Amino acid sequence: MSADNSSGERYLDLPGGRTLAYAETGNISSKTVVLYLHGAFTIGDASKPSPVLLSKDIHFISPTLPGWGNTSPPPPSTSYNDCLTSDMSALLTHHYPDSNIHDIKLYIAGGSFGTVPAQILYGAPYDIFPFGHCVSGVLLMDPISPFRYHKDYAKCMTWSNYFMTGPVAYYMPFNLMVRLMKFVLARKVATVEGAGAFLRETLFDRMDQAERETFARWWEARGRALGETERMMAENIVKSVSKSWVGLMLMSHVLHSDWGFRPDELDEEHSRPHVLLMAGKDDHLAPVAYAQYLAANYKNAEIKYVDGGHLAILYHIDEVWAEFLANEQ
Structure with missing residues (x-):
């Protein structure tokens, strides 16, 4: 294992010459673990955790997903599911090599696209992801x-999402639509300044006045300078595609x-953990219909809404973590 002391990023050597990048904070010897999986166009980051997490005896780990940032893409002929479960098993085994797996209390969390690998881990067979037991x-x-089973998923998509991840992207041969989008985006996010402009265009400029005021109160309460959050997000966009664009292409x-299961067919043991779904009422990138589908199909799920768009949960994050951990502990 190695580390980049300037960024706080750590690197775990994996079989086949692959590397898993991750960040961590909190009590790294604690057996209460929050494994947070990031969304698209970012990396695993533990530099600005919620004070709620730091106030508890928690080991917070945020790995960078396959094909993003400094984490290697999946090996040839290896499925995303198998790569993900293998990488996360290796990461947790690295931190808890001598522990009885049942002594570990694992909370899996994800944001936006990161909710997909979070669900894959949640529903994975225990012989593939043994840490699923805890x-x-x-x-x-x-x-x-899961678009494979949620038949109406495309009805609430924006046009940009429809072409990037919807039916057109999936069925077009040779991933041509995504390759075209990559060509366009590569110019926009080549620099931190360009990535910042891309963020404003896709997220910040879509806020209404009420949400802008809520966002301003949030960063003021956390002692952040104007624009600090946007710049940090822009820097992570640039880092996420600095090595390759495989993450986007996947x-x-x-x-x-196939994520390895159907949400409505998970067995009782897998359905034991509580699933808390948080959705922004006006989110155009992850519409509430997706959360509503999951709430209707997972046996032990609860859905809650916050006012605002795709970033709304960011400035309710302390309340979200507090409620989630209070319910589970």
């Missing part, structure tokens, strides 16, 4: 439903693929 709760923020396939 999952105590699942938090899905701005969740995405997204449409992963969203449409």
Whole structure:
């Protein structure tokens, strides 16, 4: 294992010459673990955790997903599911090599696209992901439903999502639509300044006045300078595609693929952990219909809404973590 002391990023060597990048904070010896899986165009980041997490005896781990940032893409002929479960098993085994797996209390959380790998881990067979035995709760923020089974998933998509991850992207040969989108986006996010403009265009400029005021109060309460959050997000966008664009190229396939289970057919043992779904009422990237589908199909799920769009949960994050962990502990 190695680390980049300047960024706080750590690297775990994996079989086949692959590397898993991750960040962590909190009590790294604690056996209460929050495994947070990030969304698209970012990396695993533990630099600005919620104070709620730091106030508890928790080991917070945020890995970078396959094909993003400094984490290697899946090996040839290896499915995304198998790569993900293998990587996360290796990461947790690295931190808890001598522990009885049942002594670990694992909470799996994800945001936006990260809710997909979070669900894959949640529903994975225990012989493939042994740490599934110790999952105590699942938090899905701005969740995405499995397109393979949610037949109406495309009806609430924006046009940009329809072409990037919807039917056009999935069925067009040779991933041509995604390759075209990559060509366009590569110019926009080549620099931190360009990535910042891309963020404003896709997220911040879509806020109404009420949401802008809520966002301003949030960063003021956390002692952040104006624009600090946007710049940090822009820097992570640039880092996420600095090595390759494989993460983006895989997204449409992963969203449409078999995640290894149907939400409505999970067995009782897998359905034991509580699933908390948090959705922004006006989210145009992860529409509430996705969360509603999951709430109707997972046996032990609860859905809650916050006012605002795709970033709304960010400035309710302390309340979200507090409620989630209070319910599960």
